[in-house]
Amino acid sequence: MVSPSNASNASNASSNAANASPPPTRRESFPGPAGALEVLIDTPVAAPTGIAVVAHPHPSQGGTAEHKIPQVLARALQGHGFLVARPNYRGVGASEGSYDGGPGEAQDVLAVMRALRARHAGLPLALAGFSFGAFVLTLGLGEIVEDGASIAHLILSGMPSGRLSETLAYDTPAVAEAAPDALVVHGERDERVPLINVFEWARPQELPVVVIPGAGHFFTGKLPALRTVVEGYLRRPRPAQA
Numbered sequence: 001m002v003s004p005s006n007a008s009n010a011s012n013a014s015s016n017a018a019n020a021s022p023p024p025t026r027r028e029s030f031p032g033p034a035g036a037l038e039v040l041i042d043t044p045v046a047a048p049t050g051i052a053v054v055a056h057p058h059p060s061q062g063g064t065a066e067h068k069i070p071q072v073l074a075r076a077l078q079g080h081g082f083l084v085a086r087p088n089y090r091g092v093g094a095s096e097g098s099y100d101g102g103p104g105e106a107q108d109v110l111a112v113m114r115a116l117r118a119r120h121a122g123l124p125l126a127l128a129g130f131s132f133g134a135f136v137l138t139l140g141l142g143e144i145v146e147d148g149a150s151i152a153h154l155i156l157s158g159m160p161s162g163r164l165s166e167t168l169a170y171d172t173p174a175v176a177e178a179a180p181d182a183l184v185v186h187g188e189r190d191e192r193v194p195l196i197n198v199f200e201w202a203r204p205q206e207l208p209v210v211v212i213p214g215a216g217h218f219f220t221g222k223l224p225a226l227r228t229v230v231e232g233y234l235r236r237p238r239p240a241q242a
Contacts, residue, residue, distance in 0.1 A: 020045045022078055027094075030087070030115050033107045035096025040065045040086040042078045049081035050152065051116045052126035055109055055133030057158075059092050059099055069130040072223055073155060076230045082126055087112045089136075102132075106140035117149065124152035128230075131192075131217070134159035135170055141178045154179035155230060158186060158217055162197035176205035183233040184208070185226065187215030 023043050030037045054077070056070045057063030065086035074084045089105040090097030097104070109127075117125070127144075129137040134156040144151065154175060161172040175182050186198045188211050195211065202209050210229050215222040 029094075030085075030112050032087075032090065032095070032097070032111045034090040034098070034100075034104060036094075037090070037096075037108055037112065038065075038088045038092075038094035039112055040074075040088075042074050042084040042086070044078050044081045044083065046081065048083035048120065048123060050077075050083070050124040050126055051113075051120050052077040052082040052084045052128065052153075053109055053113050053116070054084060054086045055105075055127075055129035055136045056086065056089070056092075057130050058132035059089065061131075063132060064088055064092055067130070068223065069157065069219065069226070070128075070133065072227050073128040073130065073157070073230060076227055076234065077126055077128065077153075079231075080234045083116070083120065083123075085112050085116055102136060102139055105132075105136045106143075109136060110140050110143055113144065113149070114147065117147075125149050126153035126155070126234075127151060128153070128155035129157070129159070131158045131160065135161075135172055138173045138175055141173065141175055145178050151179045153234060154182040155233065156182060156184050157226065158190060158193060158219070159184065159198065159201075160193045161201040162194075164193060164197075172201055174201075174205050176207055180207075181236075182207060183210065183230070185210040185212065185229050187211075187217060187219060187222065188213050189215060190217045192217040 026041050028039050030039050054070045054073050056067050065088045077084045088095040089108050091099050160170040163169040212225050219226045
């Protein structure tokens with residue numbers, strides 16, 4: 001039998017945990033294939049129930065781990081109990097090395113993911129990326145599957161695919177085999193990656209695309225809508241494990 005005082009204490013503890021603020025972001029150095037990587041770590045209030053890596057947009061366009069959209073993605077994952085790592089790619093921030101056009105950056109993300117899996121064995125894995133960061137994740141998915149990692153959540157926002165200009169095109173790998181329930185979210189009015197490009201990439205994979213009405217590439221004024229979409233995806237029922 002639980003005494004009234006004990007029940008009250010338990011209720012207060014639960015309420016305090018629910019209202020507690022998560023710890024502040026901290027910076028760590030992880031070994032990477034091109035040198036040390038600066039990684040921003042966001043931890044949940046309670047013990048983590050999963051691990052996540054968030055990939056940032058293109059360095060030449062101001063992309064860093066502190067970009068507003070990686071921060072939105074990280075906060076959503078953190079709020080769902082994930083320990084979230086936001087690496088600065090090689091040559092960005094305090095990370096060593098130099099820009100590699102995608103493949104090297106994918107290896108940076110893989111290095112951080114592997115370190116987290118070694119520290120937190122058995123926890124579900126989530127991956128999220130914006131723009132160039134989403135493309136980077138697609139480049140690394142094959143190795144992630146070869147590592148034996150099961151991807152609980154894959155979030156690709158503002159992802160480039162196909163020809164974007166006369167001099168720039170992305171041959172973005174398919175993801176449906178590794179992550180058949182990936183979230184692909186794009187702005188209706190994306191001025192850098194036309195929505196039709198994403199449809200053409202997703203169509204042969206039979207992947208749905210969530211479109212945020214009126215949103216441009218950087219989701220300016222639409223970040224709450226982006227977070228709502230991500231939150232809904234993270235809350236979706238997960239299939240029972242065989």
